[in-house]
Amino acid sequence: MRVDVLTLFPSMFDGPLDESILRRAREGGYLELRITDIRDFAHDAHRTVDDRPFGGGPGMVLKPEPVFEAVESLRSPGAKVIMLAPVGEPYRQETARSLAKQDHLILLCGSYEGFDERIREGLVDEVVSLGDYVLTNGALPAMVLIDSVTRLIPGVLGDADSVTEESFGEDGLLEYPHYTRPAEFRGMKVPEVLMSGNHGEIAKWRKKMAERLTAERRPDLLVKGSASDLASDESER
Ligand SMILES: C[S@@+](CC[C@H](N)C(=O)[O-])C[C@H]1O[C@@H](n2cnc3c(N)ncnc32)[C@H](O)[C@@H]1O
Incomplete structure (x- = not known):
């Protein structure tokens, strides 16, 4: 370009x-x-x-x-x-x-x-x-x-996933939080599910976190109605 x-x-x-x-x-x-x-x-x-x-x-x-x-x-x-x-x-x-x-x-x-x-x-x-x-x-x-x-021109980023799985992607949500080693730092622990190796559960957790973050910080990005439902869903924190 x-x-x-x-x-x-x-x-x-x-x-x-x-x-x-x-x-x-x-x-x-x-x-x-x-x-x-x-x-x-x-x-x-x-x-x-x-x-x-x-x-x-x-x-x-x-x-x-x-x-x-x-x-x-x-x-x-x-x-x-x-x-x-x-x-x-x-x-x-x-x-x-x-x-x-x-x-x-x-x-x-x-x-x-x-x-x-x-x-x-x-x-x-x-x-x-x-x-x-x-x-x-x-x-x-x-x-x-x-x-x-x-960064969106095809070929510019090496890993195609880094474009598809980020904030404001196809699902319109903010991205879920990331963690890396160590598994515990100053008393703060990485969520167990991310270390479970269970890819299905990890995907579910990430989706839920993305929806929750979006509802809390950017409810305008969600379709009307679902934002307040997601924002008030505190049960799985
Ligand atoms: C001081 S600004 C002019 C502001 C203008 N008088 C107004 O009140 O809308 C000078 C230039 O900075 C750029 N600029 C300033 N804020 C911008 C913004 N939020 N988005 C895009 N361009 C901006 C534009 O190119 C603009 O012509």
Whole structure:
């Protein structure tokens, strides 16, 4: 997959995407990442890319010309253009799953007050919000999106199960808790069932724990009605 990022802060991308699975994905040719400075498409010697908002108010707004020209220079047939913005659709694992099927993403990272609205109207396929909070600029949200999408590209993770058996998977639940050696640590014991070797019982325990965790912490993920039943099921703690 090719990913182009348009940003005013290219150096923010140095480091986080050069480690671990992301590094391997890039080296293995699964992810071709290019970071472009929007200022390279400015029209004046001062590399101006923003201006005051029509109608008044605080802050500066990203001008349409440099962003249109940058996207037009990078776009391939079928490329999906995504704007990062707090006013977008909430970003979820299912968004990541669907984006992982694309060949080419172009991510628009805003700064200041954000983008001139004509950029969304004329260029953008999806507006995506990483959460109900406001960040300084779009670099961190873009990196989160790139990370979450890249690990879903087939072949990037060695063990296919690590994608299927995790939070927000097909069952929509949070993942069950994990334990490793030692079997007892500072008086805290690993649940017996996990050491029983009985795979059927282990699977049942994990399912129950996943449902319970989800009911307690994220009842919004459960279908209405079952959440309160699961949350109040204290009997098997
Ligand atoms: C300071 S924010 C602009 C906030 C905007 N004035 C508003 O109130 O919705 C600057 C840029 O950071 C990025 N950004 C901030 N918070 C974000 C979020 N929750 N999700 C995605 N992008 C975000 C966007 O690219 C945005 O254009």
